[in-house]
Every structure is written in C-alpha cells, then in structure tokens.
Amino acid sequence: xxxxxxxxxxxxxxxxxxxxxxxxxxxxxxxxxxxxxxxxxxxxxxxxxxxxxxxxxxxxxxxxxxxxxxxxxxxxxxxxxxxxxxxxxxxxxxxxxxxxxxxxxxxxxxxxxxxxxxxxxxxxxxxxxxxxxxxxxxxxxxxxxxxxxxxxxxxxxxxxxxxxxxxxxxxxxxxxxxxxxxxxxxxxxxxxxxxxxxxxxxxxxxxxxxx
Amino acid sequence: xxxxxxxxxxxxxxxxxxxxxxxxxxxxxxxxxxxxxxxxxxxxxxxxxxxxxxxxxxxxxxxxxxxxxxxxxxxxxxxxxxxxxxxxxxxxxxxxxxxxxxxxxxxxxxxxxxxxxxxxxxxxxxxxxxxxxxxxxxxxxxxxxxxxxxxxxxxxxxxxxxxxxxxxxxxxxxxxxxxxxxxxxxxxxxxxxxxxxxxxxxxxxxxxxxx
Numbered sequence: 001x002x003x004x005x006x007x008x009x010x011x012x013x014x015x016x017x018x019x020x021x022x023x024x025x026x027x028x029x030x031x032x033x034x035x036x037x038x039x040x041x042x043x044x045x046x047x048x049x050x051x052x053x054x055x056x057x058x059x060x061x062x063x064x065x066x067x068x069x070x071x072x073x074x075x076x077x078x079x080x081x082x083x084x085x086x087x088x089x090x091x092x093x094x095x096x097x098x099x100x101x102x103x104x105x106x107x108x109x110x111x112x113x114x115x116x117x118x119x120x121x122x123x124x125x126x127x128x129x130x131x132x133x134x135x136x137x138x139x140x141x142x143x144x145x146x147x148x149x150x151x152x153x154x155x156x157x158x159x160x161x162x163x164x165x166x167x168x169x170x171x172x173x174x175x176x177x178x179x180x181x182x183x184x185x186x187x188x189x190x191x192x193x194x195x196x197x198x199x200x201x202x203x204x205x206x207x208x209x210x211x
Numbered sequence: 212x213x214x215x216x217x218x219x220x221x222x223x224x225x226x227x228x229x230x231x232x233x234x235x236x237x238x239x240x241x242x243x244x245x246x247x248x249x250x251x252x253x254x255x256x257x258x259x260x261x262x263x264x265x266x267x268x269x270x271x272x273x274x275x276x277x278x279x280x281x282x283x284x285x286x287x288x289x290x291x292x293x294x295x296x297x298x299x300x301x302x303x304x305x306x307x308x309x310x311x312x313x314x315x316x317x318x319x320x321x322x323x324x325x326x327x328x329x330x331x332x333x334x335x336x337x338x339x340x341x342x343x344x345x346x347x348x349x350x351x352x353x354x355x356x357x358x359x360x361x362x363x364x365x366x367x368x369x370x371x372x373x374x375x376x377x378x379x380x381x382x383x384x385x386x387x388x389x390x391x392x393x394x395x396x397x398x399x400x401x402x403x404x405x406x407x408x409x410x411x412x413x414x415x416x417x418x419x420x421x422x
Contacts, residue, residue, distance in 0.1 A: 097366055112368065114325065115378075115408025116385055134404045138385060155308055157323065160368035164408065167326075174327055174349060193345040197326025197375065 001102050001122075003040045004075050005059070006068055007033050007051045007088040019166040019202070020187075028183055032091040032163060033057055035178035040086065043095040045102075049088075050075055068132045076123060076130070085130070086120040087113075089162045091172055091180035093120075097156040106152035108144050111159035112137040119162050125149055170198045212256040212313050212333075215286050217279055218244050218299040220264045230377040230413070231398075239394055243302040243374060244268055246389035251297065254306040256313075260299075261286055279343045287334060287341070296341070297331045298324075300373045302383055302391035304331075308367040317363035319355050322370035323348040330373050336360055381409045 012029035013020070020028060033049070037059050040047040049061040050071050064071055072085055084102065086093070101111055101120055108128050113119035116135040127147045131139050144151045161171050163180070172181050173191050188203035223240035224231070231239060244260070248270045251258040260272040261282050275282055283296055295313065297304070312322055312331055319339050324330035327346040338358045342350050355362045372382050374391070383392050384402050399414035 094366065112386065114368075114372070114382065116381060116402065116404065117408070135385065135402060135409050138402075155305065155369050156366050157325075157368045157371035158366050160371070161325070170327060171325065174346065175323065191327065191346060191349075193327065197328070198346050 001045045001082060001084050002079055003045050003047045003084045003086055004072065004079075005033065005036055005040070005047050005049045005086055005088050006072060007049050007055060008068075009051045009053045009055045010065070013089070013164070015164050016166060016169075019169065019189075019200070024187065028180065028187075029089070030055060030057065031179040031183040033088040035091040035176070035180050036086060036088055036093055038178065039093050039095055039098065043098050045084075045098070047086075069130060072130050072132070076128075081126070082122055082124045084120065084122045087162055089164065090119055090159060091163060091178055092158040092161050092175050094158050097154075097158040100156060101154045101159065104152040104154075107149045108140070109152045109154060110137060110140055111154045111156060113162045114160050115162075115164070117162060119159050120154075167197065167199055169200045173200065174198070212293060212295050213290055214251045214256050214258045214295045214297055215283065215290075216244065216247055216251070216258050216260050216270070216297055216299050217283060218260050218262040218266060219279075220262045220266045221276070224300070224375070226375050227377060227380075230380065230400075230411070235398065239391065239398075240300065241266060241268065242390035242394040244299040246302040246387070246391050247297060247299055247304055249389065250304050250306055250309065254309050256295075256309070258297075280341060283341050283343070287339075292337070293333055293335045295331065295333045298373055300375065301330055301370060302374060302389055303369040303372050303386050305369050308365075308369040311367060312365045312370065315363040315365075318360045319351070320363045320365060321348060321351055322365045322367060324373045325371050326373075326375070328373060330370050331365075378408065378410055380411045384411065385409070 013025045016025050037047045047059045049059050051061050051063055052065045054063055107125035109122040110118055111120040118136040118140050141151055170191055189200045192199045192201045224236045227236050248258045258270045260270050262272050262274055263276045318336035320333040321329055322331040329347040329351050381402055400411045403410045403412040
C-alpha cells in the first residue's frame with residue numbers, strides 16, 4: 001500500500017506545551033513519526049512523508065509548507081489508487097491495526113481518532129477528498145455520503161489514540177514500545193496512578209539530548 | 212459466552228458531575244448498561260449483571276454492595292470457564308468488537324481502556340484474579356505474568372472508550388447509536404467543534420424525564 005504520512009515539522013504538537021518545550025515537542029514528534037514509518041515498513045508497505053519542512057527520517061520526504069487539507073488532497077490527486085493516509089502522531093500503531101485498515105474493499109475506509117478526528121484512511125475512489133478542519137470523522141462520512149460512496153470504519157484503539165495532549169502521554173508509556181515511548185522515559189516521564197485515569201509526571205531535570 | 216457486567220447502581224459516574232446531576236448520572240449510566248447488554252445479547256451471548264443495588268434491565272441481576280474487585284473475583288470463582296467481564300460504561304461497544312474479544316484462545320484476553328483501565332477481559336484459566344485498583348491493565352498483565360499465563364490484547368477503540376469524564380460524551384454523540392447517545396441528545400448535549408478535540412455543550416433547560 002502507498003501510505004502518505006503528513007508531518008508538521010515546523011510547530012508540531014503545540015498542545016503538548018504544558019509538558020514539553022518547543023525543541024522537545026519537535027524531537028518527540030519526530031520519534032512518533034519514526035514509529036509510524038517503522039510500522040508501515042514492517043507490514044511491507046511504502047511510506048512517504050508530506051512535511052512542512054525537511055525532516056530526517058527513513059522515508060522519502062516531499063516538502064510543502066501548506067495546511068494539512070490541501071497538502072493531502074493534492075497528494076491524493078497525484079497518486080494512483082488505493083492510497084492510504086496515516087497520521088504521524090500515532091506511536092501506538094501496530095502492523096495488525098494497519099492490516100485491518102487496509103483489508104476492507106470499501107471505496108473509503110476511516111479510522112476515527114479520539115476527539116472526532118480522522119487518524120488514518122484508505123481511498124480507492126477518485127470521488128473523495130479530505131477535510132481535516134473541525135470534526136473530520138463526521139465530515140468525511142458526509143463527504144462520502146454526498147457522493148454515494150460507502151464507508152467502512154476500522155475499530156482500533158491503536159489507530160484512535162493520537163497524541164495531542166499531556167494526558168495522552170500516559171497511553172504511550174503504558175502501551176508503546178518504540179522510539180516515542182523510549183523518548184518519554186528518557187525525558188523522565190512516568191505513569192502516575194492517582195484517582196481516575198492515569199496521568200504522567202516528570203522527574204525534575206530530566207532533559208533528553210536534543211536530536 | 213458467559214458475560215459478567217459489573218454495575219455501580221448507587222453512585223455511578225461521579226466524574227461526570229460537571230455535566231450531569233446525580234439523578235441524571237444514574238439514568239445515563241443505566242442507558243449505557245442497556246446498550247452493553249443489548250450488544251452482548253445481539254452477539255448471541257449471555258449477560259448477567261453484578262450490581263451494588265437492584266437495577267431495572269434486561270438481564271439477571273445479582274446484587275452485592277461491595278467494591279468492584281472482590282465482586283468480580285467472587286463471581287469468577289463461582290463460574291465455569293470461559294467467562295468474560297465487560298464493563299457497563301462502554302456504550303460504543305459493538306458485536307464485532309466483542310467477537311474479537313472472545314475469539315483468541317489465550318488463557319487471558321484483555322481490552323485496555325483509555326487511561327490505563329481494563330474495560331473487558333476473558334478468562335479461560337483458574338489461575339488468574341482481577342485487581343481494578345490503579346493502572347489495572349498493567350496490573351493484570353503482571354498478575355498473569357507471575358503465574359506464567361499468556362495474555363492477548365484486543366485492539367478496539369469501541370472497547371477502549373469507557374465514559375468517565377465530560378469530554379467522553381462527545382465520543383458517544385459522534386459514534387453511538389443506542390440508548391446512551393439518545394439520552395444525551397434528549398438531554399440537550401451537542402458536539403462542539405472548537406480548537407483541538409471536540410467537546411460537548413448543553414442547551415439550557417434540556418432536562419430529560421427522570422426514569
């Protein structure tokens with residue numbers, strides 16, 4: 001499968017600013033990207049990165065400093081079908097989850113994200129475009145519906161769990177075993193089991209080397 | 212499959228108190244329970260409820276006002292294998308997700324919840340007990356590991372998404388089609404697409420009839 005991986009290399013993961021400074025957010029975002037690329041390759045698929053500026057990673061990188069939606073739509077226009085889009089902030093993604101994403105034969109397959117986003121999709125038709133603004137999983141179903149295109153949904157926690165907010169870091173520590181989980185551990189983050197859902201805390205003066 | 216569904220009928224869903232008053236939390240919790248029971252039955256399985264006090268629902272109810280962990284462990288002791296436990300606050304659970312939970316032949320199968328919990332499990336061995344206190348998905352892996360019991364993990368957003376906090380209500384509105392989603396809509400909740408993940412807002416003076 002031809003797998004496009006959009007990546008904001010300029011100001012990634014701003015909502016993690018309560019937990020990570022700008023340089024750390026960049027390094028952590030690259031660690032997550034590397035996890036996604038490694039998993040795509042492990043499944044025998046071909047990742048290529050659509051980035052806002054150059055980034056050092058194990059895949060071809062096309063650079064265009066534009067918003068996510070036109071970047072992905074232009075890339076979809078330029079590719080043959082089927083083509084997949086997998087977000088770069090899914091450090092828990094597994095080869096099995098990708099297989100379940102790629103398996104259905106529906107013209108459009110969506111993997112919802114926690115919080116209304118669309119974390120991955122497969123497109124087998126020319127009559128579909130993306131719109132990542134707003135509640136994109138709902139918008140993508142509507143876009144498909146208006147063209148009479150049937151949609152399959154993939155039920156995966158590992159695809160649903162994009163890392164946007166500090167509380168999401170706990171999921172990476174609990175269920176991750178790649179670059180992103182290692183980066184967090186080296187940066188001093190630990191799972192904090194208090195009341196309700198787990199959170200993370202950070203040991204003081206744990207600053208990983210800038211990469 | 213013999214499916215145990217624990218239910219706190221006394222003070223359910225206290226972390227939803229910013230959004231729902233006590234009577235509403237009870238009614239909403241019962242709506243979620245009904246969704247879970249209907250889905251278990253739709254898959255041809257046999258649910259039974261372990262509740263802290265009586266609750267009106269379409270399944271046998273065993274009442275014992277004890278904490279979750281001993282309640283489930285006593286029930287596991289009393290049942291033949293295999294036996295499953297599915298939490299009552301999973302209104303998005305689907306028959307497909309349950310089939311994927313029940314399919315593996317591993318002695319223990321776990322469905323992680325967002326935030327470190329264990330939202331569902333299947334037990335095929337006598338040498339396992341539950342402990343829902345703390346980061347239970349990690350604890351359950353450790354409990355199994357100490358007895359040399361292999362564990363399968365099920366990768367399902369619909370099983371992972373337990374409804375504990377106000378932001379979780381958006382997931383129910385976006386992806387639910389059962390009693391819980393209907394209850395929220397009748398109570399005036401709507402998806403609110405602002406920055407970042409979606410949240411919900413409530414229309415003033417929307418108070419559903421107390422059930």
